[in-house]
Amino acid sequence: MESWRKNPRLFWLFAVPPSFWLLLFFLVPLALVWVLSFGEKVGLVDVVITWQPDNYMRALDPLYLQIFAKSFWFAGLTTAVCLVIGFAVAIAITFAPARRRPLLLMLVMLPFWTNLLIRTYALIAVFRSRGFVNAGLENLWQWANGLLALIGLGELQLLGTEFEPLQLLYNNFAVVAGLVYVHLPFMVLPLYAALDRMDRSYIEASLDLGAGQIRTFGSVVIPLAMPGIVSGVIITFVPALGSFLTPDLLGGTDSQMIANVIERQFKSANDWPFGAALSFILMYITFFAIALRALWVGKRRRGLAA
Amino acid sequence: MIGARKHRVMGPLDYGRRMWVRLSLWATLIFLYAPIVILVAFSFNDSRRNIVWRGFTFKYYEKAWNNDALIEAFTNSLTIALISTVVSVILGMMTAVLLWRFRFPGKAPFEGTVSLPIIVPEICMGVAMMTFFADIGWPRDLPWPLNLGAITIAHISFSFPFVAMVVRARLTHFNPELEEAARDLGASQWQSFRDVLVPYMRPGLLAGGLLAFTLSLDDFVITFFTSGPETVTFPVKVYSMIRFSVTPEVNAASTALIMITIVLTAIALRLQNRT
């Protein structure tokens, strides 16, 4: 690496365009929203900047706190489910034959390259009350009913008089299922990277020293995969928390997340200052989560160095 | 002679052959792919209620093709993605080379700011762009393709940091003696950049470009906030169609987009393997 002074012409040539772009089309917009978050709506379209934290105070209203809590709950649950499934999948890929590993990895990552909206739409088709899951369940119901009739219990109507489709869409279940569906690849990748890096002889050493498989998993595999786990948790949790499309399309009236409230302020409710304050709260939470990870990494480094 | 045993003894580290591991892998793959496969399959189903198979048809593709609004949205999306990719690759490459090559005051804050668009939640970026273009009074009634300007700018802002990240990762393995060798053999600074550094970065530029293209084509949230009522991209159009009803036409259009993504990825992989 060389000092910029050694080659100032080249330096400015490469520094100016991206800095200019970042400033004008990213930092300025963010700054505008920040200023807006200290504003007050007067009339239908006008906003005055009062520099009062009223909008932030309003976010503490139980109505909104509940939505924040719900968002955390959804994102947390999504992360937990992704972690469990992701770990199993990462182990399956890591210990698959070497020539099959790239294919498996690609299969897990490919949905990531497919349009988010299309994937969400695909889920709707599966979860609808007249969709595939329910059609499958109905078949199962008829088959079971037939079986019951065959053994002479048909008259008792043990399974109800007719099949009642499960309500799989427009509720909290649908939102979490959708979030898991969308974010699973984010979790698998760092976990796989961590497991792949891990020297197999650690596991062998643990087994050799007399620990069982479960003990080995708990006291060797998990601690060594910790950096991957932490990365996976953060890069799953952060985007899940800010999700808009999934709760919007799959959720019911009571499964709205922060992003949906923000959208409403900017579109139908037309209260931009409050929406701006909510976006900045969401951003602060995001930064906090990332800072936590950085802190953890730093602490770990110092610990290793000591 | 002892008969060859067909059954292989499972080693303690043969996790890949354990039942629960295999089962969870297959269940996950089915979970990931079943919805997409069903979506694609039923774009060919000759029925409006897309639950029962009623025979093969191309009629929804025909319908989608004749849906002017959908085609316009599709054209818009591709145009935006193309311009956004070109600009993002250039800006991303500049950022990557800058961070890789130079020490300069304010480098750490610059680095942090560049990664910010990757971190910031989409919704926040969306409302920021909406506020920005409203505040500066960005004209809404420009002729095509200038009316796509606001969306394209927003897409570049969140795409180029990704390109920078990918290219920079590749640059960390660059042997600086290669550039010195070019200079030593008489190449000017520009020639050594063009002849040595750019060819070295090419796989990264390609991967970054593909990422930028996909991100742009994929984006709904930020576009949703940035687009005016007159400019509609494919995801925004599909969104309004889904809100309205689920039709095989949407399946057809979605299948087309999935195919485009798969073909592009395949091309990129092919190109990458060649270099």
Added chain:
Amino acid sequence: MSASSPIISINMISKTFPGGVQALDKVSLEVSEGEFFALLGPSGCGKTTLLRILAGFETPSEGEIFIDGADMGHVPPNHRPVNMVFQSYAVFPHMTVAENVAYGLKVTRTERQQIPGMVEEALELVRLEGLGNRMPDRLSGGQRQRVALARALVKKPRVLLLDEPLSALDAKLRETMQLELVRLQNTVGITFVIVTHDQNEALSVADRIAVIDQGRLLQVAGPAELYEYPKSRFVADFIGKMNLFEGTNVGCENGVLSVLVNGLGRLEIPVTEATHADVGLAVRPEKMLLLDEHPGDAYLAFPATVDKLSYQGSETRVFLANEKDVSFEVSVRNASRDSAADPFKGRMWVAWKHADTLILSD
């Protein structure tokens, strides 16, 4: 231009890196046209920095450099009449062998029709004919090295700079390449400046060697002179093995220096120049003899007991010590099979000629 005129003239060059590390401290030296010149020193001594200053990749903090009579002060690397073979070879991975060799010609606008012929010629010179269409990843380390050489030589530079060119090769190949470098240099007649930390390499290839330590130039001399007449303890110790006895100067009269060495007593050595400082006496292990009896006045001889033997094939290293714990290392050539089997043991005389004693004051 006469053969002895300097092609490189380095004048009081200093280099301090940001952060305060001083890599070079007032180094001055001249390299003659057609010479094979080596910069030798331990890693981190500043020799590579000096080479990179010659190539134009580093700018000196002080001092000036002339190449072929021209001040190189503000000349960028691409306009200098020198070319370099890099430590990693830096063969462009995305170009074929021929494209690599042609690159330097293309960027400096050599006439297009001439390029293929020149490339062919350069590849023949380094014995890579027929491999022009290979990609570098299909070449061995030695072959890549030859590509780097051809690529630099095809430019017909006034000076060829080589940065540790053989360090990445295995021992056997390294020896072959040393001979190859000498052959090449004789063929093309270009001045070679090689940087190396390997004293054997420097001794076997170079006409003259500059020894550098901690940024300072210690001695410039031909291989034999450097080995037989090192001027300082560092050079004596760095090049080859050396028995060093520190002594106190007790007087210098009539061309005889009297030195008191702890454990050996008072030694009298004929000298050409008077010195009054304390000195170190140094003797090469192969200059020492192991004898059963004192050999007489022409020799300095001390009784010692054999401590340890280290058989090394062509020679045996014998480690001895006297009762005052002064240790000697003597190397005995295994001239015949009998002598190799001959065990040295017990008390023996360690002896050497007066004239083989080096007097080191630095």
